[in-house]
């Protein structure tokens with residue numbers, strides 16, 4: 001089991017803390033392949049719960065799942081100019097299909113068989129627009145075939161030099177949605193619908209507040225007309241891009257000749273969207289809620305929502321408390337709660353508390369002989385606070401606590417974000433803020449790529465989004481925060497993961 005290791009405090013070294021939380025909660029580990037991660041069962045369970053919730057939302061909004069190949073002909077990538085430029089520096093390429101024995105010893109005993117070279121190299125998908133739209137070209141003939149709304153759950157590979165578990169790894173898991181529409185308005189409303197699904201998921205399930213908006217030209221997806229994103233603020237005041245939704249326009253339709261016959265009999269290119277969230281969300285979950293004692297999992301995504309820890313000294317007591325514990329477990333499971341009963345003889349209660357705490361379990365029920373005598377158990381919250389609860393009504397008390405924790409985590413994260421956001425700053429204040437405490441800085445933007453680039457170069461901050469109306473300041477900024485020229489749009493800057 002987990003060693004009682006010490007977690008580096010957030011205030012001391014946030015990055016160390018992040019790694020310690022992951023190690024203690026056994027979420028993931030580095031693999032023998034540099035840059036790749038192993039997702040351990042506790043971490044994978046969080047991903048499965050995320051998948052289930054998102055998949056239900058996609059399905060309810062008219063999307064169906066499909067699966068496309070891992071390998072993409074290299075020439076496909078070249079067909080959309082911006083797209084290839086965006087991904088060229090991070091693709092893995094397959095050039096051969098066989099190994100052969102060399103007759104040598106050790107690691108030289110096998111080598112690539114040069115006679116097995118592929119006629120056309122294959123890239124390992126960094127994203128699947130190209131292969132999917134090549135298929136759409138085959139499947140779409142008429143306006144009656146539209147809209148076509150597919151999603152796939154898959155792994156992708158982007159060759160990263162600097163990696164961090166969940167946040168940036170060479171291979172990661174994600175979903176990628178791909179749709180085709182008759183016109184721009186329909187594609188735009190799809191891109192917006194998905195952004196809203198992502199916002200809803202982040203806030204309702206992850207208890208992670210996000211701001212939504214559109215990316216600038218320099219930050220948009222390679223090959224997109226427009227990219228929308230949800231952005232969250234982590235506890236170290238860096239932004240995390242947590243999901244993106246792209247209106248691809250007709251760029252890929254033209255590159256892959258995806259055309260349809262209109263009702264009037266003409267021939268038109270389709271409009272595409274693509275959108276994705278990945279295992280990066282788990283990194284966001286960790287950095288939004290966890291504390292110096294380890295993982296804090298929002299109840300809706302916690303692999304274990306309740307840990308029951310019976311306390312005993314004698315065998316007779318053990319029998320008594322574990323009997324009640326197992327009855328409570330059954331009752332909670334009937335109510336749909338994910339629960340574990342900890343009957344291990346090998347650990348003291350205190351060590352068990354510590355372990356469940358590190359695993360992020362929202363609620364712990366302690367059942368001791370004295371509690372039983374007074375007809376109650378002790379309900380302890382991962383986020384602080386302990387109170388007795390009558391055994392008679394323990395299911396109600398637990399579900400109420402879980403709902404309360406979920407709501408409180410969201411409220412606390414939103415309050416933290418607002419406390420770490422500034423509006424109406426001067427250029428000097430802006431620089432001081434970004435280079436100092438950091439957070440979301442709202443300000444006017446003249447629209448000039450050179451201002452954007454200069455800010456990035458001097459402060460390391462990027463425009464996260466041009467925010468949607470509900471996030472904009474009450475009074476629209478008049479001037480660019482950097483050059484003072486008239487502002488075209490309000491922007492939100494932050495340093496980002």
Ligand SMILES: [Zn+2]
Pocket residue numbers: 445446447448451480481482483484485
């Ligand atoms: Zn400017």
